[in-house]
Structures are given as C-alpha cells and as structure tokens.
Amino acid sequence: MANRRASITDLAKALNLSTSTISRALADHNDVSEATKKRVRELAEELSYQPNQLAAALRRGRSNTLGVLVPHITGNFFPQVVNGIALEASKAGFNVMICQSNEDVKQERKNIDLLMNSQVEGILVSVSNTTQDFGHFDAVRSQDVPLVFFDRIVEGFRGNNVSAVMLDDYQGAYQLVSHLIEQGCTRIAHFTGPLHINIHKNRHQGYRDALTAHGLEIDEDLISVMELNQKTGTAAMKRMLKQSNVPDAVFASNDLAAVGAMQAAKAQGLRVPQDMAIAGFSNEVFTSLTEPTITTVDQGCETMGISAVRLLQKMLNGNPDRQAQPRNVVLRPKLLVRESSLRKPE
Amino acid sequence: MANRRASITDLAKALNLSTSTISRALADHNDVSEATKKRVRELAEELSYQPNQLAAALRRGRSNTLGVLVPHITGNFFPQVVNGIALEASKAGFNVMICQSNEDVKQERKNIDLLMNSQVEGILVSVSNTTQDFGHFDAVRSQDVPLVFFDRIVEGFRGNNVSAVMLDDYQGAYQLVSHLIEQGCTRIAHFTGPLHINIHKNRHQGYRDALTAHGLEIDEDLISVMELNQKTGTAAMKRMLKQSNVPDAVFASNDLAAVGAMQAAKAQGLRVPQDMAIAGFSNEVFTSLTEPTITTVDQGCETMGISAVRLLQKMLNGNPDRQAQPRNVVLRPKLLVRESSLRKPE
DNA sequence: TTGAAAGCGCTAACAA
DNA sequence: TTGTTAGCGCTTTCAA
Secondary structure (H helix, E strand, O other), X not given: OOOOOOOHHHHHHHHOOXXXXXXXXXXXXXXXXXXXXXXXXXXXXXXXXXXOXXXXXXXXXXOOEEEEEEOOOOOOHHHHHHXXXXXXXXXXXXXXXXXXXXXXXXXXXXXXXXXXHOOOOEEEEOOOXXXXXXXXXXXXXXXXXXXXXXXXOOOOOOOOOEEEEEEOHHHHHHHHHHHHHHOOOOOEEEEEOOOOOHHHHHHHHHHHHHHHHOOOOOOXXXXXXXXXXXXXXXXXXXXXXXXXXXXXXEEEOOHHHHHHHHHHHHHOOOOOOOOOEEEOOOOOHHHHOOOOOOEEEEOOHHHHHHHHHHHHHHHOXXXXXXXXXXXXXXXXXXXXXXXXXXXXXX | XXXXXXXXXXXXXXXXXXXXXXXXXXXXXXXXXXXXXXXXXXXXXHOOOOOOHHHHHHHHOOOOEEEEEEOOOOOOHHHHHHHHHHHHHHHXXXXXXXXXXXXXXXXXXXXXXXXHHOOOOEEEXXXXXXXXXXXXXXXXXXXXXXXXXXXXXXXXXXXXXXXXXXXXXXXXXXXXXXXXXXXXOOOEEEEEOOOOOHHHHHHHHHHHHHHHHOOOOOOHHHEEXXXXXXXXXXXXXXXHHHOOOOOOEEEEOOHHHHHHHHHHHHHOXXXXXOOOEEEOOOOOHHHHOOOOOOEEEEOOHHHHHHHHHHHHHHXXXXXXXXXXXXXXXXXXXXXEOOHHXXXXXX
C-alpha cells in the first residue's frame, strides 16, 4: 500500500547514477547519453515517478504559478474572466492559483498573503466591494511581484509593476443608447446602480452624453438610482409608467433590472419593443432566453482575462522591454442588438 | 526597489538569534520567551516577512493543499460546487488548487499530474465527458492520495482511498413527476438527453417509475431523446403538439430544454401551466426569471462541495477511524415548485 | 530558553 | 558524459 512517492534519489540509487544525472535525464538535457536517458525514463515510468514541484520551485526560486483573486467564483462574469486567465496562463506555461474574497476585505488580505506565501510570480486581482484600505497591495508592490488589476481596479494605485485592464463602460452605454435613439426612441429612461460605483457612474455618463450628442434633452425624471435587480427593475418601471412623461425605452445598467422592467411593461399591456424598448448590460445567459430576447452589451469577459495575463507577462522578469511603463488596457465592449430593442428591420 | 523577500535567515542575522528560534517564535511555540517572540514579530512585521510555504511544505512533507478538477469553471453548476469545496476546505485550513479539464481527457490527465506534482493532499474530481480510460487515476490511487469523485463519478473505480458523492437524480425526477401528477397532469412528456449518460438515465427512470407508481401508462411517443438545449426543446415541443396524443405537461431533463418547450407552447397559444405544465431540472438562474417562472429541481451544489471535502477528510492520514470503509454519499435534491406547474392553489 | 545540525527533493555550478 | 557539492527556506530532533 502506501507506496511512498519515488524521488530522484530513489531513481539514482536504483540505477547507480547520481541525482544530477537523473535530473538532467528527466529534463532531457543534451549532455546525457541517449542510453542513460532511456534507462532513466523507463524506470521513472515504472515507479510512476512524479517530480516534486515544491522542491523544484524552491530550488529554482520560481514557482511557475500565477495567483488570481476574484470577489466570487460563481456568477457569470468572473468565472469567464478566470477562464480567459487560465487559458492564457496555461499557454505561457503557468499554473494558476484561484482565490475568492467573497467581497470581504479580510478574506482579500488573507488571500493576498496566501498567494505571496505561495511564491506566485504575479497576481491578478479584482478587488472586493468593501475594500477601502489597500495596504495589503503595498506588500505585493514592495516585493516587486507584478500586479494586474482587472475590472475592479484601484484608482491611483500606481507602481513600476502595476497594470490594469478594464472595460470601457462609458463606450458601451454610449453605443447602446445611440442604438436606441436610432430605433426612434426619444424618451429613454435609465435605471442605474449607486453612482459612486465606477461601472455605474461610467455607464450613466455614457447615457447622458449619447442623449446630448443626439440632441435629446436629459430628463432627470427618467433616471432612477437603485440597487439593480429584477424586483427593483419591475418597481421602477411601474413607477415610471404612472408618470406624466412615460418613457418609450429603458436602458438598465444591468440585465436583471432589464428583465424586471420588461416584465412590468408587458404586464401593463405594453408591447416590447414597439411601445417600450428594453436594453440591459452584461450579456447574462438569460438575456437570450427571455421573450423577447434582450438587447445588451457583451463585456468580452474572456478577452479581459487574456489581456490581464498578457499585461502581467510584460512585467515579468526576463522580459526585454520590461523598462517600458506597464500599460493600462481599456477594452471595448460589444453591443448585442436583440429583439427587445429592434423596431426597424435591420 | 526589488526588495528581496525577507527570510528566516535574515531575521536571525538581524536579531542575532538562530533560525530555529525564529522559526519557533513565529510559530508561537511556548518554549520561546515572550520577549524574544516580541522582538521577532516586530522585525518580521517591519520587513514584511512572508513565510515561504514552498519550503515549509517541502520540509514538512505536507502541502496543506487540496486539488480540485472540474470539467469547467464556468456555467452554473461547477462554480457553485467549487464554492462549497473552497468554503469547507478553508474551514479545515486547506488551500485549494483548481483546474479545469475542458471536457478533454488529455487535459484531465495533465491536470492530475500537475496536482500530484504539487503534492496535494487529496483530490476532488468530476470527470470529463470524454474520459473512457481511467489510468491517470490509478496513479493517484497507488500513491495513496485520497480521491473523491463528485457528480460525475467513475463507476466501479474502487479503492481504499476513493469515495464518491453524487446526486440522487432518480429521486429528483420521481418527486418532480409525482408533483406534476398531483397537479392533475396525466399525459406527461419527457425530454431527455442521451440515455448512456448517467444523470439522464436516472432521471428518465425516475420519470417512468413515478408514472407507474401512480397508475399511469408510459407512452413512448411522449418520450423524446435529444441533445438538450433551448432549440431542441422548442422543436420537440412543436413536434409533440402535432401528435394525436398531445401532452398536458413536459418534464425536461434540463432547464434550457424546459424554457424552449415553454416558449413553443406559449407560441401555440397554450397557457402555462393550465394547458401545459412545464418543469426542468437544475435550478438554473433563469428559471426564476422567465414568465411564468419554471418549476425545477435544485441540486444543492454547495452541499455537494461540502460533502465532498468532508468525505476527503475522512480519508486523510491522522483520521482515527480511517480504517472504516470510505463511504459514498448520495444527496437528495430539492423540488422547487414554481408557476409553470402550479395549477392548484397550494 | 536557545542553538547546532541535518535534511525535505530538487537543480546547477564546477570538476572530473 | 557523469559526479560532487552546495544550497533554496524551512522545521525539527538533539544537545546545551
């Protein structure tokens, strides 16, 4: 039973060779004879030898591992980004260690410690909502471990080895609202989340600027700030339908609120999109399952993960143009026009 | 800049103490004077000392890490299970290393190797669809690393240190179909995935047995085997509505197909649930966003993750009753009755 | 209460 | 082409 794992030393003893020869043979160095390599490989196979990465990493001073820290590993957005990260990291020969903060600063701090202790060669992080103090990132920065913030970035946190990748929420909203205007909507309501949150602030600004750019007035009565979910979306829609100035479209800053709004509109007998166009943001799975399907903005989650890793690679030791200031990347989201906003044939 | 990470040796030199004393002080051993501990801790803080887990793990022969291998880290199900795993593992003081196979045996094999090389103390795995050969798990078993299969298990793969946790799909389906019958449905169609896949086989059997138990005949014309998604659900529903024996309910083996079926029914002017009751399986997010909301079966994903870790712990060294045969756990799913099947007031 | 010394498994100079 | 030796950073006996 308890087959102790075979080590290089075991192989060396069995074959009457030194550990260095074994090590070199396994690494396929070219200063080992083919004959020896063959013997080593065969025995390794037979004993189902597994190299001990811990030892190798310790010796090399390189763990070959990247750390990822996200608020959640559930939901739609983060798993997809992490997927992108895992994909790109694996291409570059890195393993990935994934942690979640559960939107809790304490957890976040603990996880950063964990990642640092695990000697990761770089860290990709999307900060928790509740994070106000960023001291734990100082440790990362001061030890010169490359750090990439994605999606939820820490404004003003600069450093030699700090980059960021984010989404151009402003552009996404701008495009979306422009599309609604082109469809003939003139009284476009906006359901937004708390405006101190970046993504909502930016989407909101995109909304305002798109209206202005197309010569439409901004009607503050058509703007509603709330915690965005299905219930609040429904409630806000109901409220607006009682106003004197009823909207002919709703742009909700997330898809859940859009669904809620759509359901309320339909419940009042309005046709979507003819009487009321609806649009959301994020391209959640369910937006293509509702009736009608919901126009939204795709965030290219995977692309974000990929970009983040590439940014990180630029900062890693051994990169020739490492001197160059690490760049920040802003990704363009993609408008997805679906039934809920399409009044005119395309 | 490049603040080399402080090591115990550094602390020892700076304080004129031996590395062993430092190590003990940091570990809060009680054979170190409080005064010394204080000095050590303060300096450690000042130099923002981070213990090197690689070295500690190597020395101890314990990595304190569990490995998780899932087909995907996206979607609804697996992230939630992984969440449960992470939760419970963290409680027990374990870190978690997460890998995805992307439903590819090769990746799966590579990942198992990676986990073994990383000296994980146990592995939790849900096997890829395409896995036919299970040789890579032999390595795990023979090295006596505890192995827990969850959800997608390998039938007949037994071992001293192998357990499994799965869902009682049969029961879930049985309950669900019984519910439909209680609601007055008598011609219940079943949309199922390929029957060589376990979950579908079991759900299908639950369906059949529930009908029989309630004295209903099984009509093979009401059973449709397909790749389950929204499109195929729609198509199957349309087909059935043209049959002579039109169903009055549909139990789809996943939620996507249920949505598709519901949309087709509504498109034909049928009322859901009055004319056609609809039910799915898995409690995907969107099932509570459709109109009407969809009756489904919740799989208790998090619970599955938690159970898996507990099962693993039972097999770890140091467990007193480790001798006891590792158990397999079967979890009870939970019926969620929603609007799409509720004909009678509750 | 502290220190000396060994060694986890591996790699990489340097030597032969 | 192979071996010798040292050491990555840590923990842990054993001795003082």
